[in-house]
Amino acid sequence: MAEAIDFKNKRVLILDDDPGMRNTMRLILNTFGVTRSYQAATANEAVRRIQQEHYDIILSDYFLGEGRDGQQFLEELRHNKLIKLSTVFMMITAERIYEKVVSAVELAPDDYLIKPFSGEQLRSRLERTLIKKEAFAPVYALIESGDLRAAIATCEILMEEIPKYAIDFTRLKCDLCLTLGDYAEAERVYRQILETRALPWARMGFGKALFMQDKFEEAEDIFAEVVEDSPQYLEAYDWLANAHEAVGKGEEAQAALASAVEKSPNTLPRQRKLGNIARRNGDLDTAEKAFSTVVEKGKYSYFRSPEDYTELGGVMADKGDFKEALSLMGEARKQFSNSPEASMCAAVMESMIHKKSGNDKEAQAAINEALHLQESAKLDISNTMKLNLATACYQNGREDAGNSIVSDLIKNNHEDKALMQQAERTFEALGRRDFGMNLIESSAKEIIQLNNQAVRKAQQGDLEGAIAMLREAATRLPDNMQIVLNAAHALLVFIDKNGWDQDYMADAKRYLEKANAKDPNNSKLGKLNAMYQDVAKKYGSAR
Amino acid sequence: MPDTPTPDKTPPIELATLLAGNIHEVKNLLGQLFLGLDEAAVTAQSECPKLAQRLVEMRLTGRRVHDRLLHILTIYKAESGFFSANLDAYDPAEIIEDLALEARSLAGIRLIIESSSTAHPSWYFDRYLVESALTNALHNSLRHAATRIDISAREEDGYLILCVKDDGKGFPAQLLESGAQPLHNGEQGSTGLGLYFSRTAAAAHSNKGKNGFVKIANAGAQGGAEFALWLP
Numbered sequence: 001m002a003e004a005i006d007f008k009n010k011r012v013l014i015l016d017d018d019p020g021m022r023n024t025m026r027l028i029l030n031t032f033g034v035t036r037s038y039q040a041a042t043a044n045e046a047v048r049r050i051q052q053e054h055y056d057i058i059l060s061d062y063f064l065g066e067g068r069d070g071q072q073f074l075e076e077l078r079h080n081k082l083i084k085l086s087t088v089f090m091m092i093t094a095e096r097i098y099e100k101v102v103s104a105v106e107l108a109p110d111d112y113l114i115k116p117f118s119g120e121q122l123r124s125r126l127e128r129t130l131i132k133k134e135a136f137a138p139v140y141a142l143i144e145s146g147d148l149r150a151a152i153a154t155c156e157i158l159m160e161e162i163p164k165y166a167i168d169f170t171r172l173k174c175d176l177c178l179t180l181g182d183y184a185e186a187e188r189v190y191r192q193i194l195e196t197r198a199l200p201w202a203r204m205g206f207g208k209a210l211f212m213q214d215k216f217e218e219a220e221d222i223f224a225e226v227v228e229d230s231p232q233y234l235e236a237y238d239w240l241a242n243a244h245e246a247v248g249k250g251e252e253a254q255a256a257l258a259s260a261v262e263k264s265p266n267t268l269p270r271q272r273k274l275g276n277i278a279r280r281n282g283d284l285d286t287a288e289k290a291f292s293t294v295v296e297k298g299k300y301s302y303f304r305s306p307e308d309y310t311e312l313g314g315v316m317a318d319k320g321d322f323k324e325a326l327s328l329m330g331e332a333r334k335q336f337s338n339s340p341e342a343s344m345c346a347a348v349m350e351s352m353i354h355k356k357s358g359n360d361k362e363a364q365a366a367i368n369e370a371l372h373l374q375e376s377a378k379l380d381i382s383n384t385m386k387l388n389l390a391t392a393c394y395q396n397g398r399e400d401a402g403n404s405i406v407s408d409l410i411k412n413n414h415e416d417k418a419l420m421q422q423a424e425r426t427f428e429a430l431g432r433r434d435f436g437m438n439l440i441e442s443s444a445k446e447i448i449q450l451n452n453q454a455v456r457k458a459q460q461g462d463l464e465g466a467i468a469m470l471r472e473a474a475t476r477l478p479d480n481m482q483i484v485l486n487a488a489h490a491l492l493v494f495i496d497k498n499g500w501d502q503d504y505m506a507d508a509k510r511y512l513e514k515a516n517a518k519d520p521n522n523s524k525l526g527k528l529n530a531m532y533q534d535v536a537k538k539y540g541s542a543r
Numbered sequence: 544m545p546d547t548p549t550p551d552k553t554p555p556i557e558l559a560t561l562l563a564g565n566i567h568e569v570k571n572l573l574g575q576l577f578l579g580l581d582e583a584a585v586t587a588q589s590e591c592p593k594l595a596q597r598l599v600e601m602r603l604t605g606r607r608v609h610d611r612l613l614h615i616l617t618i619y620k621a622e623s624g625f626f627s628a629n630l631d632a633y634d635p636a637e638i639i640e641d642l643a644l645e646a647r648s649l650a651g652i653r654l655i656i657e658s659s660s661t662a663h664p665s666w667y668f669d670r671y672l673v674e675s676a677l678t679n680a681l682h683n684s685l686r687h688a689a690t691r692i693d694i695s696a697r698e699e700d701g702y703l704i705l706c707v708k709d710d711g712k713g714f715p716a717q718l719l720e721s722g723a724q725p726l727h728n729g730e731q732g733s734t735g736l737g738l739y740f741s742r743t744a745a746a747a748h749s750n751k752g753k754n755g756f757v758k759i760a761n762a763g764a765q766g767g768a769e770f771a772l773w774l775p
Contacts, residue, residue: 021575027582094571103629114671116574116609119581120644128637164664167632197667197750199630230627 005127007033013055014039015046015073016092017065025059028119043073044300050082057126058083060109062093062100068300071100072266075107085140088129092117100264103200103232135165139172146516146529148180167193174205181523183212200230207239212523216246227256234260238270241277250281258286268294272311279315280425287315295328299335306332306342307382310349314388317349322357326350341381344373348385351392360396367396383409383419387426394430403439410443412479420444447477451486463494467504474511481519484511485528492531500539508532563619570612577605596651603649603685610679614740617675621743628669628747635696635703636660638670642677642694642707646685654688660696666703668748668774673705676741676757680707680770683737687711687768701753701775708769713761741772750775 012034016022022039029037038055040046043064050058058077062070070091077083091109093100111129113122133140139158142151152173159169170189177186190206193199207222223240226233237260244253257274265271275290291312298304309332316325329346336342351366370389373379381389386409393402406423413419420440427436450473458466470487477483488511491504512532515525580602587595643658650656677694684692688709695706718735738759745755753775762769 021578024575024578024582028578031582031585094567094574115571116577118577118645118648119585120648121641124641124644164634167665197630199667232627 005130007123007126008035010034010036010056011054012037012057012059013046013049014059015041015043015064015070016061017041017063018061021061028122031119032123043068043076046073047076047082050077055083055087057088057090057130059090059092062091068297069266070109071104071107072268074104074109075267078107085143086133086137088126088133090126090129100232103230103234132165132168135162136168136172139169143176145533146512147533148176148526149530150533152176152180171201171205174209176526178205178208178212180526181212183209187213198229200226200233200236204233204236204239207236207243211239211243211246216243219243220247227259232263234264234267234270238273241273245277250277253277254281254283254286261290265293266297268298271297272308275311275315279318284315284319288312288319291315306336306339306345307385309335310345310385310388313349313353317353317356322353325353329353340373340377341379344370344379344389345381345385347373348389348392351396352388355392355395363392364396367392367398371398371401383413383416384422387423391426391430394432406436406439407443410440411447412477414444414447414480415482447473447480447483451482454486454490458490458493463490463497466490467494471507478514479518481515481522484515485522485524488512488515488528489531492528492535496531496535496538505535559619563616566612566616570609570616573605573609573612577602577609580605599649599651603682606649606678607682610675610682610737613675614679614736617672617740618736618743621747628672628744630667630669630748632665632667633670634664635662635666635705636664638674638677638705639694639696641674642681645678646681646692646694649682649685650692654685655691656694657691658694662696662698662703666774667750668703669744672744672747673772673774676744676772677705677707677770679737679741683770684709684711684768689767702755703774704771705774706769706771708762708767710767713766713768714759719759719761741770745772745774748774 007029012029014022014025014029014037016025016039019041022041026037026039038049040049046058046060049055060070060073064070064073070093074089074091077089083089088111089109091112092115093112094115110133111125113125135158139151139154142148142154155169155173155176159166159173162169170193174186174189177183177189187206187209190202190209193202194206203222203226207219207226210216210222211219220240220243223236223243226236227240230236237256241253241256241260244250244256254274254277257270257277260270261267261274271290271294275287275294278284278286278290291308294308295312298308309328313325313328313332316322316328329350332342332346347366347370351363351370354360354363354366370392374389386405390402390405390409393399393405410420410423423440424433424436427433427440430436450469454466454469454473457463457469467487467490470483470490473480473483474487488508491508491511495501495504495508509532512525512528515522516529519525580598584595584598584602587598639658639660643656646654646656681692681694684707688711691710693706693708695708697704697706718738738757741757745757748755755772755774758769758771758773760769760771761767
């Protein structure tokens with residue numbers, strides 16, 4: 001018998017678009033002692049509530065109306081870290097679509113309940129999930145403090161101690177190994193699991209471990225097998241597309257994404273990706289359809305972006321429909337009326353559309369607006385949009401502005417191969433490939449040299465000299481993860497060796513926080529987080 | 544509920560698909576009805592125990608309606624090839640406990656319900672299919688048991704065996720002889736459809752060349768019905 005859980009102090013959020021169902025749920029929860037239950041009719045309302053207050057349990061129906069579903073809601077919560085690992089997320093679903101719920105591998109709910117269910121069943125499921133979360137609490141605490149190495153070690157201990165959850169601890173350990181960049185260990189453990197049973201999530205993980213080690217062809221085979229055997233696992237299509245792309249099979253990548261989109265048209269990141277690949281493959285109709293869906297469905301999403309409009313506008317301009325393209329930019333300005341980012345994205349795209357349609361004067365005016373907005377505030381726009389901005393600059397004779405945008409972008413991301421290729425394509429489209437390659441290479445080289453110099457200094461024992469260089473570079477290039485992480489590394493080594501330094505420690509912490517926010521999956525980050533914990537412990541100041 | 548299927552624009556619509564869609568909707572409406580009955584039963588408990596007992600009985604009838612619909616749908620799915628087990632790790636003891644809870648709430652004070660598990664706490668199976676098959680067996684036992692129902696989990700020959708046993712009159716000879724085929728002329732509401740569903744659900748589980756299966760027998764001192772689900 002599961003020991004009884006006291007539900008009196010648990011805060012429960014009920015999300016269902018049907019008021020009758022919400023009320024019934026509240027009454028059912030009352031029967032086993034839940035006194036603090038709250039209701040939301042839409043995902044957006046739920047997100048607002050969750051941002052303001054903590055909930056121990058979230059009960060979400062799969063169907064939410066407005067073209068959205070509970071799985072998207074869960075993905076938004078997890079991606080944006082709006083709920084803690086200890087929060088219970090329970091999906092309520094009809095039998096007809098439960099396969100979709102159980103087929104979410106990466107972002108699965110903690111448990112699901114299939115309608116119709118009894119109050120007793122709901123209580124029993126909630127109790128067990130809470131007990132399980134209790135067993136995982138030590139691991140969650142370590143993950144949330146950033147000490148993934150210790151979290152893995154704890155998983156290893158607990159999988160022996162609690163055989164009932166052995167497989168769950170193993171699975172979490174593998175996930176953490178992937179995050180930490182310990183791909184070989186993840187590969188080994190997944191292989192071990194697969195020897196006992198061909199579980200789809202283990203095959204997916206195995207494929208990812210291979211992919212991360214650049215074994216693209218092997219990964220391609222694995223994902224193709226999962227798609228073949230378990231066609232309901234939509235994430236397998238995403239990874240198959242990644243693998244195809246990595247080996248240069250653009251058409252196949254598009255086909256894989258298209259089959260996933262056909263099965264589940266509501267997942268916007270997948271639609272965006274399909275739009276991008278299709279546009280690159282020259283399949284403008286597919287690109288238009290994908291981005292249109294993103295714009296249309298995105299209207300209901302709390303996490304929509306003005307760039308969805310500019311992407312679609314770009315496709316329409318490619319198709320020669322300038323009127324529609326410009327009208328989309330107007331719509332973007334209207335939909336995001338208080339956002340300078342949106343105005344800037346719209347202005348950039350308007351400039352490109354006018355240029356394409358031969359209207360040079362309007363193109364000039366639009367790029368002037370965009371550059372003015374860029375100078376007046378630090379705007380948070382995507383790398384793709386930065387490249388668009390650079391393109392518009394070059395098209396309108398603003399060489400210096402273009403050069404500085406590209407150079408800055410490359411210096412901040414000199415290890416991002418996909419971005420370098422994208423920049424290369426940008427210059428190709430402008431008919432200035434050689435000029436562009438030069439700019440890209442010299443910008444990247446500058447950072448590599450700076451980094452090498454710092455490393456050399458450190459090797460020669462001049463750790464403080466290395467630190468000075470890296471700190472200066474990290475201030476100038478706050479988005480370059482290699483520089484920022486090397487700076488943090490040098491600072492931590494110095495403190496570990498020479499003793500406590502308040503300033504250095506504060507900077508190291510700041511760099512790591514920045515990296516954790518920007519690039520949580522960076523393979524070096526886990527080790528540095530662990531090192532930070534060790535140093536902090538050593539000098540008795542854990543956070 | 545936006546759960547109504549939108550019929551395809553191109554006629555003619557396939558009758559089976561149309562029926563399946565409508566059965567789904569009826570099933571969902573039943574779901575709301577059950578939650579309402581649950582809540583009403585809890586409220587009635589203190590105010591009018593007699594009414595509460597009536598509500599419990601109504602719920603069992605409703606459950607049986609629901610089971611039938613589910614079986615038809617699952618078999619439809621299996622026939623059209625959209626059917627596979629979604630394996631994950633579960634504790635058989637928890638499945639047994641939940642089933643016993645359901646049995647106790649449906650049986651009231653009429654029957655003794657015992658549950659036990661000696662199986663390893665982590666087994667791979669499709670929880671929904673397994674629960675549906677066992678619930679069907681349980682609902683049958685609830686109607687036929689004289690004094691008690693025993694629900695258990697154990698291991699044998701590398702199989703997990705989940706078993707529901709009662710002390711009633713046992714399965715009709717006709718059903719024991721019919722093998723896997725559902726009967727068309729069901730007596731006393733027993734068409735064998737539930738059994739056919741359970742066999743389909745068991746067979747969807749496979750591991751290293753071994754498949755799941757169902758064993759039914761009239762066993763025990765009183766010759767009661769014994770339903771066993773064998774999972775590899």
